[in-house]
Amino acid sequence: xxxxxxxxxxxxxxxxxxxxxxxxxxxxxxxxxxxxxxxxxxxxxxxxxxxxxxxxxxxxxxxxxxxxxxxxxxxxxxxxxxxxxxxxxxxxxxxxxxxxxxxxxxxxxxxxxxxxxxxxxxxxxxxxxxxxxxxxxxxxxxxxxxxxxxxxxxxxxxxxxxxxxxxxxxxxxxxxxxxxxxxxxxxxxxxxxxxxxxxxxxxxxxxxxxxxxxxxxxxxxxxxxxxxxxxxxxxxxxxxxxxxxxxxxxxxxxxxxxxxxxxxxxxxxxxxxxxxxxxxxxxxxxxxxxxxxxxxxxxxxxxxxxxxxxxxxxxxxxxxxxxxxxxxxxxxxxxxxxxxxxxxxxxxxxxxxxxxxxxxxxxxxxxxxxxxxxxxxxxxxxxxxxxxxxxxxxxxxxxxxxxxxxxxxxxxxxxxxxxxxxxxxxxxxxxxxxxxxxxxxxxxxxxxxxxxxxxxxx
Numbered sequence: 001x002x003x004x005x006x007x008x009x010x011x012x013x014x015x016x017x018x019x020x021x022x023x024x025x026x027x028x029x030x031x032x033x034x035x036x037x038x039x040x041x042x043x044x045x046x047x048x049x050x051x052x053x054x055x056x057x058x059x060x061x062x063x064x065x066x067x068x069x070x071x072x073x074x075x076x077x078x079x080x081x082x083x084x085x086x087x088x089x090x091x092x093x094x095x096x097x098x099x100x101x102x103x104x105x106x107x108x109x110x111x112x113x114x115x116x117x118x119x120x121x122x123x124x125x126x127x128x129x130x131x132x133x134x135x136x137x138x139x140x141x142x143x144x145x146x147x148x149x150x151x152x153x154x155x156x157x158x159x160x161x162x163x164x165x166x167x168x169x170x171x172x173x174x175x176x177x178x179x180x181x182x183x184x185x186x187x188x189x190x191x192x193x194x195x196x197x198x199x200x201x202x203x204x205x206x207x208x209x210x211x212x213x214x215x216x217x218x219x220x221x222x223x224x225x226x227x228x229x230x231x232x233x234x235x236x237x238x239x240x241x242x243x244x245x246x247x248x249x250x251x252x253x254x255x256x257x258x259x260x261x262x263x264x265x266x267x268x269x270x271x272x273x274x275x276x277x278x279x280x281x282x283x284x285x286x287x288x289x290x291x292x293x294x295x296x297x298x299x300x301x302x303x304x305x306x307x308x309x310x311x312x313x314x315x316x317x318x319x320x321x322x323x324x325x326x327x328x329x330x331x332x333x334x335x336x337x338x339x340x341x342x343x344x345x346x347x348x349x350x351x352x353x354x355x356x357x358x359x360x361x362x363x364x365x366x367x368x369x370x371x372x373x374x375x376x377x378x379x380x381x382x383x384x385x386x387x388x389x390x391x392x393x394x395x396x397x398x399x400x401x402x403x404x405x406x407x408x409x410x411x412x413x414x415x416x417x418x419x420x421x422x423x424x425x426x427x428x429x430x431x432x433x434x435x436x437x438x439x440x441x442x443x444x445x446x447x448x449x450x451x452x453x454x455x456x457x458x
Contacts, residue, residue, distance in 0.1 A: 001018070001019045001021070002016040002017060002018055002019060003016065003017045003018075003019050003159060003162060003186065003187070003188075004016055005017060005072065005162050005163055006308075007071045007072075007074070007341075008073065008074035008160075008304040008305060008306050008307075008308050008341055008342060009070075009071075009074045009294065009295045009296075009303065009304040009340070009341040010340045010341055011308075011340050011341055011342075012340075014071055014163070015162070015163055017162045017163075017166065017186050018186065019186055019187045019188075019191065020185050020186050020187050020191055020194075021194075022194045022197075025154075025185055025191065025194045025195055025198065026194075026198065028154060028183045028185060029125065029154060029195075029198040029199075029200070031179070031180040031183065032125045032152035032153070032154055032180055032181065032183060033124075033125050033152070034180060035152055035178050035179075035180030035181045036122070036124055036125055036150070036151065036152035036180075036181065038178075039147075039150060039151075039152060039178065039181045040122055040150035044098065044099055044102075044148070044150075047147065047148050047150070048095055048098070048099070048148065049176075050175050050176040050177055051091070051094075051095060051144060051147060051148055051175070051177075052095055053175035053176060054091075054171055054172050054175035054177070055088065055091035055092070055095065057171045057174065057175055058084060058087060058088070058091070058136075058171060059088055061171075062081060062084045062085065063081075064167075065080075065084050065136070065164070065167055066080035066081045066083075066084055067080075067296070068163050068164055068167055069083065069084075069135065069136065069161075069164050070295045070296055070303075071163070071296075072132075072135070072160065072161045072162070072163045072164050073132055073133070073135070073160060073161055073164075073303075073306045074259070074295050074303045074304030074305065074306050074341065075258060075259070075295060075303050075306075076259075076295045076297075076300040076301060076302070076303045077295055077296050077297070077298060077300070078298055078299075078300070079257070079258055079303075083134055083136055083137055084136060086137070087136050087137060087140060089424060090137070090140060090141070090144070090424040090440075091140070091144060093424035093425060094144050094145050094148060094424070094445065095148075097442055097445060098145065098148045098149065098445055101120075101442045101445045101446060102120035102149055102445065102446065102449055103120075104117055104118065104119045104120070105117065105118045113457050113458045114455075114456070114457050115454075115456040115457075115458075116453070116454065116455060116456070117453075117454035117456065118451050118452070118453060118454070119451070119452045119454060120149070120446065120449035120450070120451060120452075121150075121449060121450055121451075121452055122146075122149050122150035122151045122448065122449055122450075123146075123151055123201040123202045123225055123448055123449065123450060124151060124152070124200075124201035124202075125151065125152045125153075125154065125198075125200050125201055126142075126146055126151050126152070126153055126154070126200060126201060126202040126203070126204060126225075126448070127153075127154045127156070127185075127195045127196065127198070127200045127202070127203045127204070128142040128143055128146070128153055128154070128155045128156065128204045128205075129156045129192050129195070129203070129204070129205045129206070129207065129215070130142070130155065130156065130157050130158060130161075130165075130206055131158055131161075131206040131207055131229075131263075132157075132158035132159075132160035132161040132306055132307075133258060133261045133262060133263070133306065133364075134258070134262070134263075135157060135158065135161035135164045135165065135168075136164065136168070137422070138206050138229075139155065139157065139165075139168060141428070141439040141440055141444065142204045142227075142439060143155055143168075143172075143182065145439075145444060145445045145447075145448050146204075146448045147172075147177060147181065147182065148445070149445065149448045149449050151201075151202075151448055152180065152181045152182070153181070153182050153183075154183055154185050154195060154198075154200070155168070155169070155182065155183070155184055155185065156184075156185040156186070156187070156191060156192055156195060157184065157186070158207075159186075159187070159188050160306050160307060162186060165184055165186070166184065169182065169183075169184045189211070192211075192215075193218075196215065196218045196219070199222070200222075200224065201224055201225065202224050202225035202226070202227075202448070203215060203219050203224060203225070203226055203227070204227045204437075204439075205227070205228050205229070206228075206229040206230075206263075207229075207230070208230065208231065209230045209231045209433050212228040212230045212435065215228065216228060216436075225437075225447070225450075226436065226437060227435075227436065227437030227438065227439065227447065228435040228436050228437060229263065229428070229430060229434075229435045229439070230430060230433055230434050230435040231362040231388055231390075231433055231434060232263055232264060232265075232267065232362060232388050232390035232391065232430070232434050233267045233268060233359075233360065233361070233362050233386050233387075233388045234264055234265065234266055234267050234268075234388075234390055234391045234392060234393070234411075234419075235266075235267070235268050235269070235270065235382070235383040235386075235392050235393070235409075236251050236254065236266045236268075236269050236270070236392070236393040236394070236395065236415075236419055237269075237270045237271075237373075237376075237379040237380075237383060237392075237393070237394045237395070237405065238251070238269065238270070238271045238272060238275065238279055238395045239272050239376065239394065239395065239396040239397075239398075239401065239402070240272035240273075240274040240275050241396060241397045241398065242275070242395045242396060242397060244275050244278045244279050244282060245282045247279065247395040248279050248282035248283040248285075248286055249282065249286050250395070250417075250418070250419065251266050251269055251283065251393075251395070251419060252283050252286040252287050252290075253286075253420070254266040254393070254419035254420035255267070255269075255366070255368045255420075256287060256290055256301070256302065256346050256366050256368075257420060258303075259302050259303050259304070259305065259306075259344075259365065259366050260346070260363065260364065260365045260366040260367065260368075261305075261306060261364055261365060262420060263390060264390060264391045264413070264419075264420050264421070264422065265364075265420055266368065266393065266419050266420060267362065267363055267368065268352075268358075268359050268368070268369050268371070269283075269368060269369070269370045269371065270370075270371050270372075270373045270378075270379045270382055270383065271370060271371070271372060271373065272373060272374075272375070272379075273372050273373065273374055276370075276372045279370070280330070280348075280350055280370055283348060283370065284330050284331055284348050287331060287332070287346050287348055288331060290302050290346060292336055292338075292343055292345065292346070293338070302343070302346055302366060303343075304341040304342055304343055305342045305343065305344060305365060308342045309342055311342070311344075311364070311365055312335055312342050312344055314365075315333075315344055315347075315363060315365040315366075315367055316333070316334070316335070316344070317357075318356075318357050318358045318361070318363055318367060319333040319347055319349065319358065319367060321356060321357045321358065322349050322352055322356040322357070322358045322359075322369065323349075325353075325355055325356050326351055326353075327349045327350065327351050327352045327356060327358070327369065328349065328350050328351045329347060329348075329349055330348045330349065330350060331345070331346070331347065331348050332344070332345035332346045332347035332348065332366070332367075333345060333347035333349075333367065344365060344366055344367075345366075346366035346367070347366065347367040347368070348368055348370065349367070349368065349369045349370070350369075350370050350371075352369035352370065352371050353371065354382065354385055356369065359371065360385075360386065362388070376401070376405055379405070380405050380408050380409060383409050384408070384409055384410055386432075387432050387433040388430070388431075388432055388433050388434045389410045389411045389412060389430055389431030389432040389433075389434045390411060390412055390413065390430045390431075390434040390435075391411055391412065391413040391414070391415060391419070391420075392406060392409040392411040392413075392414055392415070393414075393415035393416075393418065393419040394406055394414075394415070394416055394417075395416075395417055396416070396417070399416055399417075402416045402417070403416065410431055410432065411431065412427075412428070412429040412430045412431055412434065412438075413426070413428070413429075422440065423440070424440050424441070425440075425441060426440060426441050427439075427440055427441040427443045427444060428440040428441075428444065
């Protein structure tokens with residue numbers, strides 16, 4: 001069986017990829033299990049050299065990788081380049097920090113005969129079921145530190161980013177990662193389910209809450225490491241003391257970048273009543289300036305919807321639901337009149353409330369609701385009125401005021417006067433329905449190891 005790869009910007013088939021059946025997945029698991037011990041014994045220095053070659057290959061062939069990514073997902077080519085250029089800093093962080101993070105640590109030497117040590121051992125064979133919106137970012141958050149710490153990886157790219165997944169595999173193998181140590185598993189949900197049936201040592205997933213729940217239930221029976229990066233409904237609050245135009249431009253970018261298809265996109269905005277009208281005006285003007293069109297053109301900002309008609313129907317239903325309940329659609333919200341592909345005109349809605357789906361359920365597209373609030377307390381209460389807890393932002397000249405607001409918001413990442421960013425130096429984690437576990441930072445390196453406690457008496 002083959003999976004067709006369709007360019008969402010044109011609707012045309014641009015490739016076909018063999019799908020793995022249960023037999024193939026079991027074979028790849030057994031090969032990974034057999035290859036992992038030798039990869040571990042190879043030593044960190046050698047693994048660092050191999051992954052450094054992979055990093056340099058990505059930098060050398062950014063244009064090739066960016067074009068494949070754009071054709072895979074409909075992401076504007078300038079944003080595909082940004083993803084790959086940003087990837088280099090993540091590689092550099094992992095390459096620089098892994099050795100000290102997982103070094104054996106002596107925690108007691110009591111002057112007599114007793115020594116206590118902590119050693120970090122790899123988990124073994126892990127499965128990584130990855131995402132389509134930032135396939136290079138999301139994938140490398142897992143497989144780079146996993147490989148560096150001595151694990152074998154079975155990597156399932158999203159069926160909406162298959163060509164990018166194959167490119168990653170080719171670059172890694174050509175850099176020197178053995179085929180058994182990093183292997184692609186291609187398919188849809190049934191392939192992911194078959195992967196979970198194997199006796200793996202960890203599962204790392206990025207995707208929907210519904211699928212994450214199924215994975216957690218399956219993994220619970222195995223007693224293995226689980227990391228789930230799930231949904232978000234990330235809020236931003238604009239206080240009354242800001243540069244209104246600058247805050248509007250920043251949050252418009254945070255809401256619409258990557259066509260709103262980002263885990264940490266701004267998904268709902270609360271604005272202090274004193275500046276509400278001015279903010280909305282500037283926000284709408286900014287959104288209207290975003291060019292929608294062919295993702296392969298350098299000046300395109302809004303690209304195609306990666307998941308095509310399914311995403312379009314869902315987003316239009318959110319806009320319709322809000323309008324029926326009294327929201328005003330100030331711009332967009334309908335399918336764009338393009339020659340081919342599936343595009344949505346970016347939508348800005350006001351007069352919204354928490355009875356509307358657009359303020360409660362993850363959109364994952366270029367739509368946003370803006371709500372007026374009377375003070376910080378109301379904003380904080382509304383920011384917490386969600387099942388999710390990924391990121392939250394406050395725009396405010398007074399950082400102490402912003403910090404106090406955000407301390408009371410249940411989110412894994414807090415932004416002051418910025419939004420929609422991820423740093424390799426900071427842990428990336430969610431709360432509630434946004435997931436469990438973490439990636440990135442030194443904690444995100446340690447997560448691919450398990451500690452062994454050594455009690456040594458001479």
